Amino acid sequence: xxxxxxxxxxxxxxxxxxxxxxxxxxxxxxxxxxxxxxxxxxxxxxxxxxxxxxxxxxxxxxxxxxxxxxxxxxxxxxxxxxxxxxxxxxxxxxxxxxxxxxxxxxxxxxxxxxxxxxxxxxxxxxxxxxxxxxxxxxxxxxxxxxxxxxxxxxxxxxxxxxxxxxxxxxxxxxxxxxxxxxxxxxxxxxxxxxxxxxxxxxxxxxxxxxxxxxxxxxxxxxxxxxxxxxxxxxxxxxxxxxxxxxxxxxxxxxxxxxxxxxxxxxxxxxxxxxxxxxxxxxxxxxxxxxxxxxxxxxxxxxxxxxxxx
Numbered sequence: 140x141x142x143x144x145x146x147x148x149x150x151x152x153x154x155x156x157x158x159x160x161x162x163x164x165x166x167x168x169x170x171x172x173x174x175x176x177x178x179x180x181x182x183x184x185x186x187x188x189x190x191x192x193x194x195x196x197x198x199x200x201x202x203x204x205x206x207x208x209x210x211x212x213x214x215x216x217x218x219x220x221x222x223x224x225x226x227x228x229x230x231x232x233x234x235x236x237x238x239x240x241x242x243x244x245x246x247x248x249x250x251x252x253x254x255x256x257x258x259x260x261x262x263x264x265x266x267x268x269x270x271x272x273x274x275x276x277x278x279x280x281x282x283x284x285x286x287x288x289x290x291x292x293x294x295x296x297x298x299x300x301x302x303x304x305x306x307x308x309x310x311x312x313x314x315x316x317x318x319x320x321x322x323x324x325x326x327x328x329x330x331x332x333x334x335x336x337x338x339x340x341x342x343x344x345x346x347x348x349x350x351x352x353x354x355x356x357x358x359x360x361x362x363x364x365x366x367x368x369x370x371x372x373x374x375x376x377x378x379x380x381x382x383x384x385x386x387x388x389x390x391x392x393x394x395x396x397x398x399x400x401x402x403x404x405x406x407x408x409x410x411x412x413x414x415x416x417x418x419x420x421x422x423x424x425x426x427x428x429x430x431x432x433x434x435x436x437x438x439x440x441x442x443x444x445x446x447x448x
Contacts, residue, residue, distance in 0.1 A: 199243030275345030335389025
């Protein structure tokens, strides 16, 4: 038995390294965090990152049967103690979904059930933000025959289970219609009692497609060309949400090209241990380098570090 314990201890050390967090770091994790832009108080520094649950209806619906799947899951996550819980992808258009069983919020048809979803987390003292998204060209081929994107740049079908149909370029009017969808979805979620939204602006989805010059080749309107124009889709979404929700409703996002989400211009930074070995840093928290760069550049904004724990 002693030999087994020794082997386990060595394996644990090799996997996670030998660095021990300081007492100051440990104390910081349990301290409340006030987000200066929204004034929202998060009860601690732990966040459950967004994960696509794939528990909604086959057409994006969120009826009682699907709510009954969400409630125990989110109850368990919130009971675990996270100060902030981010939902998986909530789509702004049920005809354009990232995965078949994403929940879609287009209007108030599911308002009562959305309220229960939010309250499931909040009864444990946690805040809940919905990650809202439009996949653009990255919607599976069997779901959408004619996906849309800033430009008609196809996705490489790099895996048999990840096949995408070639997209068509959105018209200016369609771009503005999708912006309105993001705003409406946020308004409904606010009415349902959610504490905020996280705009999914990474991982190659629509907002990221607008930001990226490789996927945004537009030259005919104000949504392509310069960085300012490529960012206009995102900024108009944010401005629109601000118009229909109060200050305390947080607006955040996953930056393009990085999985580290902003929270209402604030970001929550999980403390890292300076004594961690370089090999440990490569294995664990593999976005720590990016989080560190972002937190140095943005003095007010807080950083959530995800991935590889």
